Amino acid sequence: MNENSMILQDNLFYLNAWFSRLSNKNPDIKIFENKLLWNHDQITEQISLNEFYLPSLLYNQSFQMDLQRDELTWEDLFRIIRIHQYAIDYQKEKQLSQIFITSFETKRDENHQDIILITNSIGKQFVIRNQILKVQSLYEQLQKQNKYVNFDLFQKELEKI
Amino acid sequence: MEYQKLKTMVEDGVKYETYLTPETREVVSEIALQATLSMENGNKEAQDIVNTLREAELEREALVKKEEMEYRKILRREENEERRAGYIHASILLYFIFIFGILIATTLLIFKN
Structure with a gap:
């Protein structure tokens, strides 16, 4: 239970x-x-x-x-x-609303595939393997509005892609 | 959070204040404060929340006054009842003193004769 x-x-x-x-x-x-x-x-x-x-x-x-x-x-x-x-x-x-993206890195994994590694302010890491370019442009777009991108907002916008 | 939910929270938060946990009470105060600040910046939804808050506070005030009046009425009634009971006790006492007095007087008269 x-x-x-x-x-x-x-x-x-x-x-x-x-x-x-x-x-x-x-x-x-x-x-x-x-x-x-x-x-x-x-x-x-x-x-x-x-x-x-x-x-x-x-x-x-x-x-x-x-x-x-x-x-x-x-x-x-x-x-x-x-x-x-x-x-x-x-x-x-x-x-x-108080959790922000602290690091947004584009990397290559062990299979030499492009990935995005996101770390938020509470230390959790997320890996994105699909639609790298779109995700990157979304992040840049959100960063233009606010230097520190809200993690929850980013996730919501990500669902729309 | 949706504006309607915030409005409900403020309205019920005032009405049921005595039943809330300290954490919930804090959230309600925070929402009220934020709404007041946003209202000053011309936010209409915030203004509606503040209006709801004021209405709820007025309602509660009226309720408290009504309860206070009812309480006073009860107190007054109790006082009156106590006073009435006091009068009855005093009358009974006087009655016994009177009877006792008559008895003593009668006894004295009998012994004198």
């Missing part, structure tokens, strides 16, 4: 318990597979339940007490979980 499925299992257990404790229910909020869904205003919002550990919310005394006192609704619970998920997404995006 990997870490994500363990988190999912715990989250489902706690979430079911919380929902059954709260009397102010909302039939539009459901758990489906590994997602928490909410149908409202003709859209379906979904939160992945295997990305962060829901029981950690219980460290907050107000949350714990209001949950016990049945002072929250299903909608409140969904919105509280959603804001935590968004905060995690935000932090991930922020971390990615």
Whole structure:
């Protein structure tokens, strides 16, 4: 069992318990597979339940007490979980935005094929073997906009090639 | 991150502030700060986020005031009840003193005669 499925299992257990404790229910909020869904205003919002550990919310005394006192609704619970998920997404995006390409080298591998060796600011290296010229021109283009090319942006642009 | 998500975060962040983890609270403050700074540079989406933040804060303020008033009402009611209970106790005490007084007076009269 990997870490994500363990988190999912715990989250489902706690979430079911919380929902059954709260009397102010909302039939539009459901758990489906590994997602928490909410149908409202003709859209379906979904939160992945295997990305962060829901029981950690219980460290907050107000949350714990209001949950016990049945002072929250299903909608409140969904919105509280959603804001935590968004905060995690935000932090991930922020971390990615702080990773830059520190070295971009064109080399030859042992088979004498041209390759590009990219190193990012957290020390990870990536090798690109295809469409060398296009990748090189993309890097140069991005470098014109900003001296330090953002690694995440570069990857996104690379997918378009 | 999409602007709509940032807006939701700010709105719910104010509404559910007491239920958030310190990390999430920090993220919400950061978004609010960045939106305020971007708004000053004429960013319309940032302005919308700041407006949402202000509305949410006003709503919360109103809610806090309402809760405060309700709390005061409860306090006043409790005070009144306490006072009423005090009066009842005092009346019972006076009643017993009165009865006791009559009893003593009657006894004294009987012994005098």
